[in-house]
Amino acid sequence: MSQTYDPTEFMGNADTHSGVTNAKLGVWLFLASEIMLFATLFTSYIVLRMVSTSWPWGWDALNVPLATLNTVILISSSVTIVMAYAKAYDKNKSGFQLWMAATVLLSLGFLVVKAFEYGHEFALGIGPHTSVFYAIYFTMTGLHGIHILGGIAVNGGLLYMSTQKEHWEHPLFLGRVEGAGLYWHFVDIVWIFLFPALYLL
Amino acid sequence: MSHDDHGHGHHELTFWEKYVFSVDHKVIGLQYLITSFIFLLVGFGLMGLMRWQLAFPGTPIPFFGHLFPADLAPNGVMSGEFYNALGAMHGTIMVFLGVVPLAVGAYGNYVLPLQIGAPDMAFPRMNMMSYWTYLPGGILMLSSFLMPGGAAQSGWTSYPPLSIINPGQTMWLLSMVILITSSLLGAINFLVTTINMRAPGMSLWRMPVFCWAQFVTSVLLLLAFPPLEAASVLQLMDRVFHTSFYMPKDLVILGKAYMGSGGGQPLLWQHLFWFLAHPEVYVLVLPPMGIVAEIIANNTRKPLHGYKTLVFSMIAIGVMSFMVWAHHMFISGMSPALGNFFLVTTMIISVPSVAILTCLIFSLKGGSIRYNLPMAYALAFLPLFGIGGLTGLPLGLTVTDIYLHDTYYVIGHFHFVVVTGSIIALMGGTYYWFPKWYGRKMNDTLGWIHFWGTTTSMTGIFLPMLFMGLAGASRRLYDPTAQLHNLPVQGWNVVSTISAYCLGVFQLPFIYNFFNSMWRGEKTPENPWQATTLEWACPSPPPHGNFEKTPVVYRGPYEYSVPGRKTDFWMQTDKN
Amino acid sequence: MGKYGWSLPVAASSYAGNIDFGIWLIHAAMLGIFVLWGAFFIYLLVKYRAKPGVKAVREDHDDTPAHISVPDSISKFPFAQLLYKNKGELKSLIPDMIIMTFEIALIVFYAIPVWSKIKMHVPEDKDAVKVEIVAEQFGWNIHYAGPDGKLGARKIELVHFSNPIGLDRNDPAAADDVVMGNEMRLPVDKTVVIDLVSKDVIHNFFVPEFRIKQDAMPGMKIPMWIKPTKTGKYEIACAQLCGFAHSLMRGDMYVQTQEEFDAWYKSRLATIPASAKPVNAAEEF
Ligand code: HEA
């Protein structure tokens, strides 16, 4: 976009600007819509559970240890991305790359564990069609998984960009990292809700 | 880089960058405009086929009848499946591919940044993306007609279990998810732009009503669409992976027991759908209301009556619209006690709407009204939308809705608000902003023909529907004459069909006028309507980056006929 | 104009009157509002058309309320400042207030009471006719509980074209049950208590003359009641899109005198074969 005007660099006007950068505001709004998305799914979960005649206990039907492991992985990945941001903040490139790589690896780890979990259930011939409980379980965790993939793409992208001078030194780079961090925390929080709702209640 | 010198430092763009994959909000706006116009015509075409079947059930469709494959229209006579597909697609296309992209994608995109003095949208590339997700989504939606089994047949509301067992629905759901994504991208962009990109001096209370309308609309889109996305995903699961989110136990479909596990709840879909679709209907009408406000202020040559009342009413509508959804479900089997709650909220939401119309009508008082084309449309909007809105009240009353629900009264109601309301206002907007888009104006004579033809034939289509509804004629009837109580009012169907075809004919002058004026229309000055708002403070069509130098705003949007000035309009940008 | 016309059909149930009252009342009001507004609207359009040399006059609206001074007489009242300075705005809310009071009156004195009468309580009535209506693509099965007032059990595995609702004839309660297809007969002036259910998709039980309309939700049993007040032949229509033959899904509704009805019911009972063998639908596929 070098040869045309790029409003993402348009920092607005002192008296009519909210003070929050466009990118950050955009991310927040995006997260608002995401909240509506998952809130709807949780509402559906509650409704379906209330109308249903038989609802299994999460810990009987699902693999709690693996899910606990995943919870740990995801929470620690939230920590690592904060570290990455801190490093980017004080312009420490190698530090940033280290922590960001850690984040990406952890999220990949999450997916691997999830794959094992799914695989085990499929092996038992259990699938979304089995019952409404498994239907909502596969749908919600699946959708969450897609969000993890998205996160991996973004974080991986930032990792790659940091290797290139013009990106790393771009005035908005820090903001992009921050945006990615916000998103990643959100994905994490969703899981914090999913875990008890599906596995422990 | 500061925003002043944006004009410089960009070289010639290639054709592709300039017209196809452009990131310029004006080009994208026009892309939206033309595309949604075409989808409107498509929706109109589908409806034209339905109208024939409704007026002359069981007779071959003239001209086109034999073009359809035999399973859709055996020897030219429309089949029930085909009728239902047309109905569902008409509704979907008109709402999600026609009016919303036109009102938000086209007018919002083009006019909003200009009116707030911004060089472009906050995220130009995202803006391009939202168009380039909208178009494929639309094409996918249309292509579902070519699928085996045809397009979705369960109404635009796609109530399960019917939508789960009917063909075509999968494509519908997929394209809906794509279209929703596009709208979300747009909504975020609009909000950030309005919040962050306003020119110096353009405080919120100096924004034109149209900008406020777009702002509220974007909030609605942002918060109301994700629930439908989730609901669609669940329905997709039901169809593709045979889950049972919406399928209760022990269904026996055409003599066969349904294979799914059961245990789901069909009402869940209705709640989720209407939680989107009610805010959605206000998405359909708020931007047009904004357009009407702009045009009225401009052509009465005086400030709007109750600018703040208008804005607060729109915000109130926005908030309330999340609390009325179940007035579509009074007799759906949900707890009747809930009915009372939604009865009250529905009556409450009609209050701000009345306030808006009242303000717009009071704005005429004391004015010096110029009767030009845009004004004609804006004025036609008031009483016609009024009819539509008023007919919403008996529907909102639980008791009367027992009888009126799912009759043509409902069809009449919402076509009055959406066609003689939104579409009329949007057409007015085309005449009003055409000079901005192309630096030329549309031909008046053709315009007036279009105006009178359109308004009268629209009334001719939809007024009969109200009478049919009172006589108890149900909607979505492939063959209305199959039910005895419809026979006396069948004549109205003929009236309505003939008017519909007239309406189609009267669009021809408009289409010709539109494209002809693009190149051969009479040239106009920079500010042909002597308007005060910012979009007229830059060349028409505006260059890339819109304003030579960032405009500075000194006053409210509608400072017309200020005493002691020689011109009767005082632009927001003139220092004095 | 016979039973059907260009307007509401004949009112043939106990609460049809209440509904019609509401419909006419609110339409009168709507017409009133529209005509008043319309007249005012036209008046404005004519009076304030552009005339050469005449400038538009601005009312002082509250964009600059600073210069409006509040008369001391009222200034001490709460909100006086706020309200008075915005009186220009508030004027426009007067029509609103009128419409609103009308709506509130409608809600309190009409909508809520009548709604609870029609939809929220099924009248307690020992000798009410008990019926179950089982909707399916594309027809109505009317299942009478018979003199014993008990509905026979239904079993999904018994569903068969000869026994569309899967009625279990071995159940004693089913002994005096009668099942009709697309034909419903009711005694006049007698409360009818209905369970509305659906076998497959959503249908809607609509009898225009009774002003009754209710979705049949699969997986739910929806209680409903009617009290026919006029003998005659009416129409049962399906009012919810339920597939390609939705418009053909109709039935006949006969309201008869008690005697006629009883006689007819006996004749129907007689036609039931002594041992209606339960057929297992599972073999069908
Ligand atoms: C733009 C879209 C739009 C708008 C603005 C509205 C506005 C309203 N709607 Fe409508 N509605 C729809 C679109 C819309 N609706 C659609 C698409 C459906 C059908 C969906 C489907 O089933 O397929 C529907 C269905 C629908 C139903 C469900 C009916 C049923 O299925 O049984 C109900 C019930 O409460 C309802 C109520 C209302 C009310 C109370 C308003 C109020 O907001 C109206 C308030 C406005 C006024 C009260 C007007 C005031 C008038 C004046 C001040 C007079 C002016 C006169 C002159 C100038 C001369 N609508």
Ligand code: HEA
């Ligand atoms: C925004 C929404 C919208 C719009 C604009 C329309 C427009 C029209 N609709 Fe639509 N309709 C619906 C939304 C809409 N409808 C919905 C949601 C349903 C319910 C579906 C369901 O049951 O599930 C429905 C159902 C419906 C039915 C009932 C079908 C049934 O129940 O069986 C009928 C019947 O006549 C009908 C008729 C019409 C007519 C005659 C128009 C006309 O007014 C057409 C107006 C359009 C035009 C006049 C075209 C204008 C074109 C241009 C201006 C473009 C010019 C082009 C260029 C310049 C390039 N509609």
Ligand code: CUA
């Ligand atoms: Cu059954 Cu429509």
Ligand SMILES: [Cu+2]
């Ligand atoms: Cu609504």
